[in-house]
Amino acid sequence: MARTQGSHSDITGPRIRAAAERLFARHGYAAVSMRQIASEVGVQAGALYNYTPDKQSLLSDLMQGHMDDLLAAWRAADRPGPALERLERFTRFHIAFHLERPDAVFIAYMELRNLEPENFRRIEALRRDYEDGLEAILRQGRDEGDVSVPDTKIATLAVIAMLTGVNTWYRAGGRLSATEVADIYWNMVRGAVTLPR
Amino acid sequence: MARTQGSHSDITGPRIRAAAERLFARHGYAAVSMRQIASEVGVQAGALYNYTPDKQSLLSDLMQGHMDDLLAAWRAADRPGPALERLERFTRFHIAFHLERPDAVFIAYMELRNLEPENFRRIEALRRDYEDGLEAILRQGRDEGDVSVPDTKIATLAVIAMLTGVNTWYRAGGRLSATEVADIYWNMVRGAVTLPR
DNA sequence: AGATAAACTGAACGGGCGTTCATATCCAAG
DNA sequence: CTTGGATATGAACGCCCGTTCAGTTTATCT
Numbered sequence: 001m002a003r004t005q006g007s008h009s010d011i012t013g014p015r016i017r018a019a020a021e022r023l024f025a026r027h028g029y030a031a032v033s034m035r036q037i038a039s040e041v042g043v044q045a046g047a048l049y050n051y052t053p054d055k056q057s058l059l060s061d062l063m064q065g066h067m068d069d070l071l072a073a074w075r076a077a078d079r080p081g082p083a084l085e086r087l088e089r090f091t092r093f094h095i096a097f098h099l100e101r102p103d104a105v106f107i108a109y110m111e112l113r114n115l116e117p118e119n120f121r122r123i124e125a126l127r128r129d130y131e132d133g134l135e136a137i138l139r140q141g142r143d144e145g146d147v148s149v150p151d152t153k154i155a156t157l158a159v160i161a162m163l164t165g166v167n168t169w170y171r172a173g174g175r176l177s178a179t180e181v182a183d184i185y186w187n188m189v190r191g192a193v194t195l196p197r
Numbered sequence: 198m199a200r201t202q203g204s205h206s207d208i209t210g211p212r213i214r215a216a217a218e219r220l221f222a223r224h225g226y227a228a229v230s231m232r233q234i235a236s237e238v239g240v241q242a243g244a245l246y247n248y249t250p251d252k253q254s255l256l257s258d259l260m261q262g263h264m265d266d267l268l269a270a271w272r273a274a275d276r277p278g279p280a281l282e283r284l285e286r287f288t289r290f291h292i293a294f295h296l297e298r299p300d301a302v303f304i305a306y307m308e309l310r311n312l313e314p315e316n317f318r319r320i321e322a323l324r325r326d327y328e329d330g331l332e333a334i335l336r337q338g339r340d341e342g343d344v345s346v347p348d349t350k351i352a353t354l355a356v357i358a359m360l361t362g363v364n365t366w367y368r369a370g371g372r373l374s375a376t377e378v379a380d381i382y383w384n385m386v387r388g389a390v391t392l393p394r
Numbered sequence: 395a396g397a398t399a400a401a402c403t404g405a406a407c408g409g410g411c412g413t414t415c416a417t418a419t420c421c422a423a424g
Numbered sequence: 425c426t427t428g429g430a431t432a433t434g435a436a437c438g439c440c441c442g443t444t445c446a447g448t449t450t451a452t453c454t
Binding site for chain 2: 026027028030031110113114149150151154155157158159160161162164165168169176181184185187188189190191192193194196
């Protein structure tokens with residue numbers, strides 16, 4: 001047999017990416033085989049190679065797509081204004097965006113070491129772009145006198161680490177809504193970067 | 198050939214654990230083979246099985262040992278006193294302890310999903326113990342009126358995520374000493390959990 | 395000096411890996 | 425109704441995996 005009824009490229013392609021994302025996030029890139037991905041899609045392993053040149057590209061493309069989405073979404077959400085306003089917007093944006101795609105986030109943070117050097121550099125540069133966006137806000141806040149941190153780069157990394165940590169414990173339908181979580185974290189972020197009493 | 202000159206169990210054992218730790222941290226558990234570990238030690242793959250029943254135990258024992266060390270060290274460092282004092286001690290302890298063993302920390306955070314269910318539960322319980330230690334401090338601080346967070350559990354996770362994040366960027370011999378880093382983070386932690394102005 | 399146990403080798407086991415490719419089937423266009 | 429390209433199969437490639445084990449070497453004890 002070959003090419004079973006009703007199957008099309010524009011259906012199989014996305015299903016492969018979705019299966020790969022799910023499995024990479026669940027078990028890790030190295031622990032997932034092309035045959036597992038294929039079986040999840042209901043196809044033989046060889047068929048995957050109509051959609052990706054190799055396993056590495058599957059990972060690399062997932063991460064690239066995620067980072068592109070992240071940067072585009074933040075650029076769309078950011079607006080000029082007082083630094084503390086922009087910082088609050090960043091906090092709420094980051095939490096909401098990350099909670100909506102836990103698998104992609106997990107992969108982006110855990111599978112960097114499985115990227116070949118060239119892919120690693122490309123993805124890493126995108127992450128730095130995102131961090132730079134937050135750091136610019138903190139620097140603006142320092143200029144305006146509202147933010148008080150001795151090192152904006154370190155504060156950037158600290159804030160992002162704190163916010164991304166939400167993904168490790170938050171479960172939809174749990175005790176708190178995503179909005180309540182964002183309220184709590186915004187209070188902590190504000191306290192962490194503003195002047196002590 | 199077999200049993201080359203001067204080799205002993207009490208030397209090979211630690212070297213195997215050290216090599217496994219290094220390689221697991223560098224490339225991930227699933228991506229590292231028993232033959233790679235053996236070659237790092239200068240031994241054939243079969244010899245590893247004089248020291249570990251299987252690959253999974255190698256990982257599980259590393260993580261168990263790390264968590265045991267962590268809990269013991271914190272219990273030795275913690276002392277009664279005002280909550281903010283204990284919190285500062287926790288902050289400095291956490292950063293110092295984690296910066297001293299980056300490989301073990303990396304494994305403890307990244308390889309949980311590669312633990313078999315029983316091992317996972319055991320390690321996860323130890324992590325909860327550690328978190329509970331911090332949460333108790335925050336609750337004490339709330340009772341004393343110095344800590345103001347709507348949810349001590351969430352604040353606990355946020356603080357730990359922020360502090361552990363140091364390991365992703367800190368490099369010995371860099372711009373800042375470990376002590377300076379701890380100073381900066383203690384300021385942020387204090388601001389995050391105390392009352393806003 | 396000889397015996398014993400510990401430490402290790404080297405080969406083998408069955409199995410899964412990523413990837414390739416000849417072949418078969420299906421769909422759509424002419 | 426034919427044809428050509430897209431889509432998939434299934435078998436095969438060479439390779440590496442975790443683990444086992446009989447046999448060999450070495451250190452230690454008597």
